[in-house]
Amino acid sequence: MAERKIGERNNEPEFLAAYDATEFDRPSVAVDVAIVTVMDGHLEVALVERAEHPAKGSWALPGGFVQMDESLDRAANRLLAEKAGLTDVYLEQLYTFGEPTRDPRTRVLSVAYYALVDHAQLDTGAESSLSFGRIDVPWEGETGGPVDARSQQGQEMPLAFDHADILGMAVKRIRGKLDYTPIGFQLLAATFTLRSLQDAHETILGRTLNKDSFRRRMLATGLLEATGERESEVGHRPAELYRFTKRSAI
């Protein structure tokens, strides 16, 4: 196909049609996933230590390149399975990061996702190459901005590339969703008490919630149903166990 002059191109609706896919450079496209969980009253995120340059020794969200025949969602699911052995977890696209200099090697876009998982599914011990970083949110509410991670011992875990921005966006999004959905149950086992759900919400939001109105709000959504079972061996009156009515409907 004949080449076109740049001037003509801009006004032309057929820009795309005339475009020869091999004519121009294309960026690489990666998917990075913030696998978020709640552990011991802290928000945590799965990280891998970078063993090579660039950003050697710093920590990165698990990620990989999109293959030519898979959708973005599928790539994110594949990475979850490959890197963390997770299937069938809550996963949602977050934002696409595309600063030309975000990766020093070459132009790499990152389509970021976040996943919410029950930590019991995760701490499979030493066999995994994943570590967990405690999320350190320096702002309140849904303000946004970069967010760093620390180890359980309080040491900084410096994040590679723009992954602190991705993490910040994830926290912001999750907090925002919490205002109108009981999304926290994605972080819990199949049955759970209202108190543990409230703990998860409080951990995510970074503030305490009113017990009474939390209970009322959650039950009013109609998304929870009592199992009739109760927890046991807790040293006090056992709470009713609930489950979610429609896990997919979020």
Next chain:
Amino acid sequence: MAERKIGERNNEPEFLAAYDATEFDRPSVAVDVAIVTVMDGHLEVALVERAEHPAKGSWALPGGFVQMDESLDRAANRLLAEKAGLTDVYLEQLYTFGEPTRDPRTRVLSVAYYALVDHAQLDTGAESSLSFGRIDVPWEGETGGPVDARSQQGQEMPLAFDHADILGMAVKRIRGKLDYTPIGFQLLAATFTLRSLQDAHETILGRTLNKDSFRRRMLATGLLEATGERESEVGHRPAELYRFTKRSAI
């Protein structure tokens, strides 16, 4: 364990570092922008008619390819300027669409944006290659799903590729934002009456709002300030004109 085998290769943090950017095929990356405005009580979106295959004769959101040295935001701003002559308007990244088959020619990811503009900035007449489609939302609230467009005369304007999905996502996002921001002022001139702001909100939401509480809510945000001026020649008591206090802070 079967997972273990898959794990071997993926346990390698150096996956990214070892990656040769030229080794694999990369997708093309486009930016498409839903330029949304309110006109005569309808939501409208800017469209260009496709003059060439594929999807010849159908309508598409203005878009183009990301250049290797520009960020995604910059690409979206460039396209706004090139295709619609717009600068300095409200623009936000929406979602990235990446079904492998969404473009029949080659693998093209679309990073979708939406822009909110005052229609007075737009109808520059015949000189533009942009047309406007009336947005036809088949669902209520913030449910989501594809959304089609019609001409002012009511004719269908079939959308190319997955652009109906992009448009649906844009409407969903805009409606969602409206719940906690007076975002509608991005669609109005610099000064405006509370009634016209309410009209914009009602058009976006597709339902009527309570006058009293709308007024209270808007003034309570602290984002509006009275100019001391009033509209004139309206055949009834003129309303106070307001302006926004911090246009950038949304």
Next chain:
DNA sequence: TTAATAGTGTCTCTGAGACACTATGTG
């Protein structure tokens, strides 16, 4: 029995809707 948390009943406060009323332009 005591400790500790689950769960309920009720009061208050705040914000939204409803509605009545006053204000102020144009014709």
Next chain:
DNA sequence: CACATAGTGTCTCAGAGACACTATTAA
């Protein structure tokens, strides 16, 4: 003047926070 819409004051209702009280288990 009448008309039409702007803008205010106030009542009611629903949901959230506060708090007191009862329930139920383990130790």
